[in-house]
Amino acid sequence: METFREYLPPVVLVLLVLAVGAIEPGFLAVDNLLTVTADTMTLFLMASGATFVIMMGGIDLSIQGVASMTSCIVAALLPELGFAAVPVALFAGAASGLLCGIVSTRLRIPSFIASLAISGIVTTVAYWASDTRSVLIAAGDRDSFLAWAVGDTGPLQNEILVGLVALLLLGLLLNGTPFGRYVRAIGSQERAVVASGIPVERVKILAFTLSGLMAGLAGVVMAGRLGSGSPTLANEFLLPAIACIIVGGTAITGGVGSIFRTFIGALTIAVVRIGMTFVGVSVFAQQIVFGLILVLAVAITMDRSKVTTVK
Amino acid sequence: MSVLEVRNATKRFPGVVALDDASIRVDRNEVVGLIGENGAGKSTLLKVLTGIYRLDEGEVRVNDGVIELTSPRDAFDHGVAMVFQEQSVIGTLSVAENIFLGREGEFIKGGLIDRGRMNEAARVELAKVHLDIDPAIRTEELSFAQRQMVEIAKALSLDSRIEGDIVILLDEPTSVLEKREVDLLFEIIRDLKDRAAIVFISHRLDEVLAISDRIYVLRNGAVVHETPATDATVTELHGHMVGRSLHHEYYREQRQSGAGERCVLEVKGLGRTGAFEDVSFALREGEVLGIAGVVGSGREALARCLAGLLPPERGEILIDGQPARLDSPARAVGHGVGFVPSERKAEGIVTGMSVCENVTLASLADFVRNGFIRRGDERAATQGWIERLSIRTPSGRTPIASLSGGNQQKVVLAKWRVAGSRIVILDHPTRGIDVGAKEDVYELVRDMTGEGLCVLLLADTLEEVIGLSSRIIVMRDGRVSATFDSPPGGKPNQVDLVRAMV
Numbered sequence: 001m002e003t004f005r006e007y008l009p010p011v012v013l014v015l016l017v018l019a020v021g022a023i024e025p026g027f028l029a030v031d032n033l034l035t036v037t038a039d040t041m042t043l044f045l046m047a048s049g050a051t052f053v054i055m056m057g058g059i060d061l062s063i064q065g066v067a068s069m070t071s072c073i074v075a076a077l078l079p080e081l082g083f084a085a086v087p088v089a090l091f092a093g094a095a096s097g098l099l100c101g102i103v104s105t106r107l108r109i110p111s112f113i114a115s116l117a118i119s120g121i122v123t124t125v126a127y128w129a130s131d132t133r134s135v136l137i138a139a140g141d142r143d144s145f146l147a148w149a150v151g152d153t154g155p156l157q158n159e160i161l162v163g164l165v166a167l168l169l170l171g172l173l174l175n176g177t178p179f180g181r182y183v184r185a186i187g188s189q190e191r192a193v194v195a196s197g198i199p200v201e202r203v204k205i206l207a208f209t210l211s212g213l214m215a216g217l218a219g220v221v222m223a224g225r226l227g228s229g230s231p232t233l234a235n236e237f238l239l240p241a242i243a244c245i246i247v248g249g250t251a252i253t254g255g256v257g258s259i260f261r262t263f264i265g266a267l268t269i270a271v272v273r274i275g276m277t278f279v280g281v282s283v284f285a286q287q288i289v290f291g292l293i294l295v296l297a298v299a300i301t302m303d304r305s306k307v308t309t310v311k
Numbered sequence: 312m313s314v315l316e317v318r319n320a321t322k323r324f325p326g327v328v329a330l331d332d333a334s335i336r337v338d339r340n341e342v343v344g345l346i347g348e349n350g351a352g353k354s355t356l357l358k359v360l361t362g363i364y365r366l367d368e369g370e371v372r373v374n375d376g377v378i379e380l381t382s383p384r385d386a387f388d389h390g391v392a393m394v395f396q397e398q399s400v401i402g403t404l405s406v407a408e409n410i411f412l413g414r415e416g417e418f419i420k421g422g423l424i425d426r427g428r429m430n431e432a433a434r435v436e437l438a439k440v441h442l443d444i445d446p447a448i449r450t451e452e453l454s455f456a457q458r459q460m461v462e463i464a465k466a467l468s469l470d471s472r473i474e475g476d477i478v479i480l481l482d483e484p485t486s487v488l489e490k491r492e493v494d495l496l497f498e499i500i501r502d503l504k505d506r507a508a509i510v511f512i513s514h515r516l517d518e519v520l521a522i523s524d525r526i527y528v529l530r531n532g533a534v535v536h537e538t539p540a541t542d543a544t545v546t547e548l549h550g551h552m553v554g555r556s557l558h559h560e561y562y563r564e565q566r567q568s569g570a571g572e573r574c575v576l577e578v579k580g581l582g583r584t585g586a587f588e589d590v591s592f593a594l595r596e597g598e599v600l601g602i603a604g605v606v607g608s609g610r611e612a613l614a615r616c617l618a619g620l621l622p623p624e625r626g627e628i629l630i631d632g633q634p635a636r637l638d639s640p641a642r643a644v645g646h647g648v649g650f651v652p653s654e655r656k657a658e659g660i661v662t663g664m665s666v667c668e669n670v671t672l673a674s675l676a677d678f679v680r681n682g683f684i685r686r687g688d689e690r691a692a693t694q695g696w697i698e699r700l701s702i703r704t705p706s707g708r709t710p711i712a713s714l715s716g717g718n719q720q721k722v723v724l725a726k727w728r729v730a731g732s733r734i735v736i737l738d739h740p741t742r743g744i745d746v747g748a749k750e751d752v753y754e755l756v757r758d759m760t761g762e763g764l765c766v767l768l769l770a771d772t773l774e775e776v777i778g779l780s781s782r783i784i785v786m787r788d789g790r791v792s793a794t795f796d797s798p799p800g801g802k803p804n805q806v807d808l809v810r811a812m813v
Contacts, residue, residue: 172683176683177679177682177683178684181668184664185663185664188661188662188663188664189657189660191657191658192657192659192661192662192672195650195658195659196644196672196673197639197644197645198640255663256663
């Protein structure tokens with residue numbers, strides 16, 4: 001059963017790709033598959049950091065707000081600061097994650113409330129930074145300062161490279177370091193981790209900071225792709241982002257999961273989205289499908305026989 | 312006439328036969344003792360009797376009629392009530408609401424619950440367990456032992472509501488009770504015998520012998536022995552449970568080491584409002600210091616305080632003669648303190664992880680190079696401790712959840728050995744583990760002190776604290792009321808300890 005749960009998501013992805021290819025053979029062209037992957041990377045970046053929080057048994061609902069905020073910050077500051085606008089934006093993302101972590105641990109507030117509150121704050125920052133409008137990025141600025149994110153390297157779009165680097169680094173962080181081990185342990189049995197003398201609050205704060213940082217990075221890349229920053233840029237991304245973490249096979253209850261699973265989950269969501277477009281499902285109705293997928297994925301991936309009550 | 316009977320019960324789970332053609336019978340006005348090691352099939356049998364599991368083969372009979380119990384509520388309506396080991400009372404509800412949970416119907420007037428009448432009815436049930444409390448107060452305000460009594464009162468409420476016989480299943484009811492409360496419970500059980508049949512499950516064989524009329528011994532899912540209690544002895548029952556006879560030197564007294572010269576931990580005037588006051592003692596290397604006391608004596612709080620989980624408000628802690636502040640578990644661990652908590656599954660082990668990951672949890676930093684965990688070293692260290700502590704596990708990669716309670720406890724001990732702890736706090740280290748594993752734990756305690764570690768012990772029974780400790784302090788109402796030396800061959804007797812406890 002465990003093996004089944006682990007291998008199901010990649011198998012489903014392959015089947016979906018083949019299914020969409022059967023409807024629209026052009027979909028399977030290498031060029032197209034690369035484009036789809038590149039298009040998916042902002043979603044993956046957003047979900048990659050949040051994976052740590054979910055693995056701890058928490059949730060970060062501020063990621064779409066944070067991504068929108070950093071898109072505004074980077075767009076507003078590029079003309080003045082040049083490349084330095086990028087680290088400033090990332091810093092803002094990390095700082096909002098840090099704040100979220102501190103609020104949730106020090107004030108002992110459930111993470112969904114803490115992150116919801118932070119989400120409100122960062123949205124205000126976004127409106128302030130953008131002067132409540134969408135901020136255009138000049139083509140010159142984009143080519144000089146955001147090419148690392150939106151340019152091409154050989155046949156590959158740079159989004160894919162950024163995504164792969166994130167996959168590699170975060171994967172190592174989760175699987176190879178004490179921090180990653182503690183994150184998994186906290187999601188599995190927090191009190192035992194506390195009693196073992198692990199500084200649990202610090203680990204949690206760090207995980208939220210990482211989630212903010214990655215959401216911030218997603219916002220910067222998004223701004224580069226769209227050529228503008230806006231306080232509503234990443235709206236409608238929260239549901240798919242959480243969905244791709246869960247669809248990949250990370251347990252919403254914590255303790256089980258990986259960054260690679262989130263990567264697979266993000267691609268799955270993207271393929272479903274494209275598949276729906278091909279068969280003519282309206283963009284507005286697609287949110288219904290994501291909602292359904294979320295529920296189904298939790299139902300399939302979670303060992304619900306061990307869950308006695310649901311809150 | 313049998314009130315409740317299970318005939319030729321077989322229940323299989325993937326990979327295990329939990330019940331193997333087991334038959335037991337409970338007669339009217341009888342207390343039946345049910346004993347067996349962990350995994351012997353006791354819990355499965357209880358779950359069958361309360362309608363949680365269905366049998367693969369065999370039948371359940373109530374009042375000589377074959378029935379199929381489909382849920383705990385169904386069992387309840389047939390007169391079978393269970394007092395759960397892990398308490399099922401809900402803290403935020405009142406005592407009365409807990410007692411009549413799910414059966415509020417009889418108190419409804421005009422669509423609303425008539426609280427006055429419900430509280431009155433609850434008072435009647437509470438009187439049966441000699442509990443003089445206001446049924447309107449919230450259950451979480453009660454002590455653990457009182458909550459246990461509420462649980463029993465809840466089961467007893469069947470009495471006036473069911474026609475015919477009732478059966479009460481008591482699953483380890485005494486494991487959290489102190490001597491005085493156990494005596495009270497036994498009194499209640501004897502009262503009850505007039506009205507009900509009782510099944511009493513416990514790890515403590517002396518208690519089973521004292522209260523039961525007839526005893527069944529389960530091993531590997533089968534009933535291996537049935538005897539009237541008057542004909543049985545602890546040693547004999549023990550032999551049937553484990554399939555071998557009780558070790559002559561149960562507590563390994565011959566291996567008890569003398570206290571070393573060096574004082575490792577010293578506590579002076581330690582206090583925390585509402586928990587304990589003015590506690591002072593010294594712990595030297597190689598020593599086992601037992602802390603005896605009833606529930607509410609403050610000893611649990613003291614143990615948690617030294618583990619860094621409940622910082623003290625007054626007083627001084629010295630480790631190796633240096634003042635130490637233990638205001639977080641991380642600090643305590645840094646000072647060489649290892650805490651083996653009484654709630655193993657909640658605080659002792661990380662259930663979702665492997666044996667190896669649990670063993671290295673408290674000392675992961677020692678296995679890191681360049682920021683990454685060296686898994687090879689981690690596995691090698693774990694393998695070494697698996698062998699040294701004879702932890703029964705297929706490998707270090709096995710999920711810890713699949714180990715027996717005793718082996719899980721050994722993993723918790725291994726965690727602190729790997730972390731190099733020098734002061735090990737054992738809070739009920741043998742609670743809920745079977746007899747064979749208990750002896751292993753006793754061996755491990757002797758191993759630790761033999762290597763110069765010191766141990767602070769909150770034992771499960773008086774016998775255990777006397778057998779294992781080199782010195783015993785007794786706590787009463789948050790203060791130290793007596794100190795006893797407990798050298799091999801010169802052990803204090805239980806009566807003296809009890810006198811200081813109550």
